[in-house]
Amino acid sequence: MTAMTALTRRRSDNQHQEMWHVYYGDIHVGTIGENAGVPIHAERWGWSLGFYPGMEDHRRGGETATFEEARAAFELAWQKLQPTLSEAQFEDWRRNRDFQAWKNRMWAEKCRLPTQNQNGQSTCFCGAPISIACEEHIHTVHRGIGA
Numbered sequence: 001m002t003a004m005t006a007l008t009r010r011r012s013d014n015q016h017q018e019m020w021h022v023y024y025g026d027i028h029v030g031t032i033g034e035n036a037g038v039p040i041h042a043e044r045w046g047w048s049l050g051f052y053p054g055m056e057d058h059r060r061g062g063e064t065a066t067f068e069e070a071r072a073a074f075e076l077a078w079q080k081l082q083p084t085l086s087e088a089q090f091e092d093w094r095r096n097r098d099f100q101a102w103k104n105r106m107w108a109e110k111c112r113l114p115t116q117n118q119n120g121q122s123t124c125f126c127g128a129p130i131s132i133a134c135e136e137h138i139h140t141v142h143r144g145i146g147a
């Protein structure tokens, strides 16, 4: 028996549009949102499935009249796509998410990135010495920092 991880949605409206971010576990796999500035009878909802990095080539999406239709179309596309995805693709996405969050934390703590120093060396906000090839440090010590 395979454990099915359900999709979850987190609402994050902006000023003009209702917007939902769709997650598979901790992976942000797509969005469903209102299209701004379209006539009332037009296809008012758009959905987009795909995450970057990880699945560059297979982004898909569409437009529908209602949120319910967009949600159904998204879930159908996901059901087809999900068996073709590998854990390595999710891991690519997680590593990038953690790297971006780590970089932001470095800036917030006024730490220089190794690439900002001529000798390519620096100190992480956790105190560890790091070099330009610091992906492994982030992955082992700060895994999940962007979660």
Ligand SMILES: [Zn+2]
Pocket (backbone or CB within 6 Å): 124, 125, 126, 127, 128, 137, 141, 142
């Ligand atoms: Zn560190």
